[in-house]
Amino acid sequence: xxxxxxxxxxxxxxxxxxxxxxxxxxxxxxxxxxxxxxxxxxxxxxxxxxxxxxxxxxxxxxxxxxxxxxxxxxxxxxxxxxxxxxxxxxxxxxxxxxxxxxxxxxxxxxxxxxxxxxxxxxxxxxxxxxxxxxxxxxxxxxxxxxxxxxxxxxxxxxxxxxxxxxxxxxxxxxxxxxxxxxxxxxxxxxxxxxxxxxxxxxxxxxxxxxxxxxxxxxxxxxxxxxxxxxxxxxxxxxxxxxxxxxxxxxxxxxxxxxxxxxxxxxxxxxxxxxxxxxxxxxxxxxxxxxxxxxxxxxxxxxxxxxxxxxxxxxxxxxxxxxxxxxxxxxxxxxxxxxxxxxxxxxxxxxxxxxxxxxxxxxxxxxxxxxxxxxxxxxxxxxxxxxxxxxxxxxxxxxxxxxxxxxxxxxxxxxxxxxxxxxxxxxxxxxxxxxxxxxxxxxxxxxxxxxxxxxxxxxxxxxxxxxxxxxxxxxxxxxxxxxxxxxxxxxxxxxxxxxxxxxxxxxxxxxxxxxxxxxxxxxxxxxxxxxxxxxxxxxxxxxxxxxxxxxxxxxxxxxxxxxxxxxxxxxxxxxxxxxxxxxxxxxxxxxxxxxxxxxxxxxxxxxxxxxxxxxxxxxxxxxxxxxxxxxxxxxxxxxxxxxxxxxxxxxxxxxxxxxxxxxxxxxxxxxxxxxxxxxxxxxxxxxxxxxxxxxxxxxxxxxxxxxxxxxxxxxxxxxxxxxxxxxxxxxxxxxxxxxxxxxxxxxxxxxxxxxxxxxxxxxxxxxxxxxxxxxxxxxxxxxxxxxxxxxxxxxxxxxxxxxx
Numbered sequence: 001x002x003x004x005x006x007x008x009x010x011x012x013x014x015x016x017x018x019x020x021x022x023x024x025x026x027x028x029x030x031x032x033x034x035x036x037x038x039x040x041x042x043x044x045x046x047x048x049x050x051x052x053x054x055x056x057x058x059x060x061x062x063x064x065x066x067x068x069x070x071x072x073x074x075x076x077x078x079x080x081x082x083x084x085x086x087x088x089x090x091x092x093x094x095x096x097x098x099x100x101x102x103x104x105x106x107x108x109x110x111x112x113x114x115x116x117x118x119x120x121x122x123x124x125x126x127x128x129x130x131x132x133x134x135x136x137x138x139x140x141x142x143x144x145x146x147x148x149x150x151x152x153x154x155x156x157x158x159x160x161x162x163x164x165x166x167x168x169x170x171x172x173x174x175x176x177x178x179x180x181x182x183x184x185x186x187x188x189x190x191x192x193x194x195x196x197x198x199x200x201x202x203x204x205x206x207x208x209x210x211x212x213x214x215x216x217x218x219x220x221x222x223x224x225x226x227x228x229x230x231x232x233x234x235x236x237x238x239x240x241x242x243x244x245x246x247x248x249x250x251x252x253x254x255x256x257x258x259x260x261x262x263x264x265x266x267x268x269x270x271x272x273x274x275x276x277x278x279x280x281x282x283x284x285x286x287x288x289x290x291x292x293x294x295x296x297x298x299x300x301x302x303x304x305x306x307x308x309x310x311x312x313x314x315x316x317x318x319x320x321x322x323x324x325x326x327x328x329x330x331x332x333x334x335x336x337x338x339x340x341x342x343x344x345x346x347x348x349x350x351x352x353x354x355x356x357x358x359x360x361x362x363x364x365x366x367x368x369x370x371x372x373x374x375x376x377x378x379x380x381x382x383x384x385x386x387x388x389x390x391x392x393x394x395x396x397x398x399x400x401x402x403x404x405x406x407x408x409x410x411x412x413x414x415x416x417x418x419x420x421x422x423x424x425x426x427x428x429x430x431x432x433x434x435x436x437x438x439x440x441x442x443x444x445x446x447x448x449x450x451x452x453x454x455x456x457x458x459x460x461x462x463x464x465x466x467x468x469x470x471x472x473x474x475x476x477x478x479x480x481x482x483x484x485x486x487x488x489x490x491x492x493x494x495x496x497x498x499x500x501x502x503x504x505x506x507x508x509x510x511x512x513x514x515x516x517x518x519x520x521x522x523x524x525x526x527x528x529x530x531x532x533x534x535x536x537x538x539x540x541x542x543x544x545x546x547x548x549x550x551x552x553x554x555x556x557x558x559x560x561x562x563x564x565x566x567x568x569x570x571x572x573x574x575x576x577x578x579x580x581x582x583x584x585x586x587x588x589x590x591x592x593x594x595x596x597x598x599x600x601x602x603x604x605x606x607x608x609x610x611x612x613x614x615x616x617x618x619x620x621x622x623x624x625x626x627x628x629x630x631x632x633x634x635x636x637x638x639x640x641x642x643x644x645x646x647x648x649x650x651x652x653x654x655x656x657x658x659x660x661x662x663x664x665x666x667x668x669x670x671x672x673x674x675x676x677x678x679x680x681x682x683x684x685x686x687x688x689x690x691x692x693x694x695x696x697x698x699x700x701x702x703x704x705x706x707x708x709x710x711x712x713x714x715x716x717x718x719x720x721x722x723x724x725x726x727x728x729x730x731x732x733x734x735x736x737x738x739x740x741x742x743x744x745x746x747x748x749x750x751x752x753x754x755x756x757x758x759x760x761x762x763x764x765x766x767x768x769x770x771x772x773x774x775x776x777x778x779x780x781x782x783x784x785x786x787x788x789x790x791x792x793x794x795x796x797x798x799x800x801x802x803x
Contacts, residue, residue, distance in 0.1 A: 109139035109164070123164030127248035140247040146311075154189035158319070158432070161242040171432075172322050172375070240268035240276065241319050243312040246304045246469055253292040254305065257283055261312075270323040277320055277339070278331050281381075284313060285333035288385025299392050303470045306389035310463060310497045313381065314428045317341075321377040322430065336384040336423075344376035353380040357423045362441040367429045377430040386424040387499075393418075395461065395473040395503050418473065418503035421447040421458070422488070426497040434495035442481075442491050445500045449485045456502055458483045460490030463497040473501065514742050521746025522561045528753035529558040535757050539766045545621045549601055550756050552629055553594040557749060560587035568654055577649035581656060582641055585648070585666060589633035592673045597621070597629055599680040606687045633669075640665040670723065 106118035110126075113119050119131050120139035126132045144151045144166040145159035153159045153168035160167055167182040170191035176183065177190035242265065245258045260283045264276055287294075287309075294305060321329075321341055329341040340353040344364055351367075353360045360380050367376045395418045422445040428434075443460075452458055464474040478492040488500045536542070536551040567580045601621055640662070641648065647657035656663050723745060757763045 105135050107138045121164065125247065141244050142247075143244050145242075152186045153183075154186035154191070156191040157183075157189055158241075160239075161244060163242075163244075239319060240265045241315055243316060246308040249297070249301055249305060251293050251297065251305075253287065253290075253294055257287045268320075273320050273323040274329060277317065277329070277341075280313070280316060281331050281337055281339050282333050284309065284383065285335045285337035285385070288337065288383060288388065289335035291385075291388060294389065300470060302389045302391070303393055304468075306386055307463070307465055307469055307471045309389075310383075310386070310424075310426055311465070314426050314497075317379055317381070318377070318428050318430065318432070321379060322375055324375070324377070336382070338382040340380045342378045344378075351378050353378065355380065355382050355425075357384075357446045358382055358425050359444040360425075360427055360441065361444075363439055366437050366439055366441070367431055375430065379428045381426040381428075382423050383426070384423040387420045390420070390424065390463070393463075393471070393473055395459070395475075395501070396464070397459065397475050397503075418459070418501040420499055420501050421445075421450060422500040424463070424497060424499045427495045429495065437493050437495070440479075440491040440493050441495065442489065443498060445488045445490065446486060447488065447500060450502060451485060452502060458488060458500060458502050460488065460492070461499055461501055462492065462494070463499075473499070511738075514738060517739070517742050518746055519565065521743065522565055525747060525749025526558060526561055526565075527749075529554045529561070529749035532749070532753040532757055533558065535763060535766075539763060541762050541766055542760065545625075546601060546605075548625065549594060549598050549621070550752070552625070553591060553598060554749070554752060556587055556591040556594055557752075560584060560591055561749070563587065570654055571649065571651060574649060577654040578645065579648075580654040581648040582637060584654070585640070585656060586633050586637045589636060589666065589669060590630060592670055593632055594629050596673045596676060597625060599677045599684075603680045603684045603687075606684045636665065636669060674723065 102112040103115055103118055104112075106112045109121045109124040110118045111121065113131060117131055117133045118137075120126055123142055124139040125142050126137040126139055128134060128137050141161070141163050142150075143161045145161040149159060151159060151166060151168075156174045157168050157170050160169055168184060168189065169182050170176060173194055174191040175181075175194045177192055183189060243258070243261050245254055261280070264279055264283075268276055294302065297305070317339070321343075324341065324343055326343050326345060328343070329339070331339045336356075338355045340355060342351050342353055344351075344367065348364055350361065350363055358380070360378075362378070364376065367378060425443070425445075427441065427443075450458075458480065459473075459475055460478040460480045461473040461475055462478055463471050464476070465471045477494050478490055478498070481489040481491055483489070490498065490500065492498065533551055533554040536547045536554065539547075563580065563584055568584075570580060571577045604621075644660065644662055647659060647662040649655070650657050656666055723741075
């Protein structure tokens with residue numbers, strides 16, 4: 001390279017560096033971002049305005065792709081001098097070209113992945129997920145605090161959502177042991193009762209508690225800088241919590257409402273908490289009075305909006321009510337939304353909150369159960385307009401309440417949606433732990449006059465949230481005490497959003513034909529099982545390991561069927577019903593366990609078909625029989641009864657409850673035995689088929705092999721595999737499958753007697769001997785009776801002749 005070319009390139013380098021120095025001089029005095037956000041831009045970058053949302057490379061640096069970026073993960077700043085030195089050569093290669101494979105339409109709070117996809121920033125998500133390809137999607141804040149919450153702050157702490165993140169804070173009356181005011185998760189929770197005398201540095205000269213200093217080493221994760229001081233009261237922890245709209249809902253009416261909420265959030269002052277509460281209630285009232293475009297949303301989205309409004313309003317009022325001084329606060333909005341707040345005062349024992357359409361009564365001890373040292377508050381909100389958003393919401397009725405409707409008959413709610421009779425109300429208290437209250441809360445609802453028909457029922461319900469942000473009506477934990485034409489009294493063991501509604505239901509009467517088949521089949525099976533057990537016990541010619549297995553199976557099935565017939569409906573005495581359910585659980589598990597041992601023995605017999613000595617098989621089975629046959633079911637039932645004894649017995653049957661998957665303590669072992677028995681059947685059938693093709697024509701061996709083939713096929717019925725028909729009782733064929741299931745399984749005892757007794761040559765020969773012995777005994781008895789009569793007549797004649 002000639003010296004002149006080198007000089008030209010050095011001059012070019014100097015010319016390029018001059019504007020950079022000027023740029024540095026111009027930007028050195030610009031500082032429009034918070035320090036915490038400047039830190040998030042990382043090395044070689046500065047935060048440059050745009051409300052703290054964008055970063056730019058510092059002087060002497062250049063971003064490889066674009067001119068601005070949003071956070072540290074997008075920082076690709078490179079020193080321009082390094083780029084120039086690396087690319088020094090032809091002038092046309094000095095400039096680094098920006099990539100063209102990036103989607104230019106990515107919305108705020110997102111970055112591009114490629115030319116067709118964008119990725120939401122951490123703490124944000126779209127309706128399509130983290131990565132999306134639709135231009136209509138937007139990145140909305142993820143509400144980690146729920147409902148349902150995705151993080152846990154631990155005991156004595158609240159979760160507060162922020163844009164793109166969240167933080168945890170001790171509830172009023174508690175402080176962190178470190179002196180900080182916020183933390184991130186349960187592992188950092190050191191909330192303890194605030195003791196003003198133990199920290200003199202937290203007091204001012206006048207002796208008034210002040211907020212402890214914030215630990216600057218661990219700043220809270222806010223996306224808009226630190227919280228403004230005016231959101232906090234001198235009473236630590238009292239604030240307007242963050243309330244974000246539900247994700248994926250497009251509604252201008254809802255957007256205007258949440259803009260109003262954000263204004264209240266920003267301007268919140270604890271000294272004027274009553275004004276803020278009234279403005280919030282008025283905003284909710286206006287939204288529900290004129291929902292406008294909310295009415296055009298699908299029902300599922302309307303339910304999500306209602307869930308968000310109910311939970312957000314409850315959380316906001318719970319937090320802000322801590323700033324109230326004393327007494328009672330009542331507010332009535334124009335469209336009917338009412339609020340009543342009551343603070344505990346010395347000497348109060350009970351609290352009664354009354355509104356136009358509802359009255360709530362509870363004991364103050366329920367509120368104090370948490371040990372919270374802050375002010376005790378109880379609140380009641382009535383939102384008549386919420387029923388518009390909750391129209392056509394589904395109802396889930398507990399099995400116990402279904403059973404009460406028509407005794408032992410089954411019921412199913414009709415597809416028609418339940419009808420709301422009362423206003424939707426929300427009840428809350430300063431104690432957030434309200435899932436299982438020490439004493440129930442009583443609600444008295446007033447509603448329009450209604451008289452339920454023969455297939456209609458009035459329910460006390462609450463709105464239960466689901467994982468997707470929606471919900472449904474549920475009766476769990478609520479009981480209807482009394483219902484009249486215009487009022488209904490309910491008692492609930494938890495707090496939430498409640499209402500009274502009326503639902504239609506269908507009564508499913510038990511199929512009388514199935515009932516007859518069940519009782520006749522089980523009765524016949526009991527007779528056959530009794531005969532089979534006597535045969536296995538008394539027939540000396542067939543007694544071996546196999547016979548012992550048959551005997552134990554017959555005994556267990558006989559006892560299980562007998563108890564089922566005489567005691568399955570004995571539900572009046574709860575303890576007795578639980579004992580019956582436990583006994584049935586054990587006997588049927590023992591029956592299936594003996595079925596498993598039957599299948600194992602048959603497989604081992606088939607495998608050792610050509611072996612003359614069967615002693616190894618017999619010894620193994622003798623060692624395993626009784627410990628496995630009776631011990632394994634006993635262990636399963638003992639564990640089940642110890643863990644959930646209250647789930648033995650239902651309102652309609654003395655059997656296992658379906659709540660919390662408890663029925664799987666029976667179905668789990670049964671399905672396992674089904675699978676193993678089927679595997680044994682297939683292996684036995686394959687072994688028998690192989691032996692049939694390879695054995696010589698020895699008549700006795702061939703006869704034994706064919707008998708094993710028949711027994712292996714019969715195992716499908718005897719070993720309970722037909723119980724799988726119960727799984728197929730769905731869809732159009734459910735009725736047919738129910739009949740097949742009932743017929744085959746109620747005749748299980750008949751199959752056992754037929755296969756192991758009547759079709760056994762030895763047993764038939766023994767039966768013949770018994771019948772011959774009976775006939776012989778009968779004949780001898782008749783002959784003895786005849787001869788006795790003859791002798792009596794002869795003696796009578798001799799006496800007469802003598803006289």
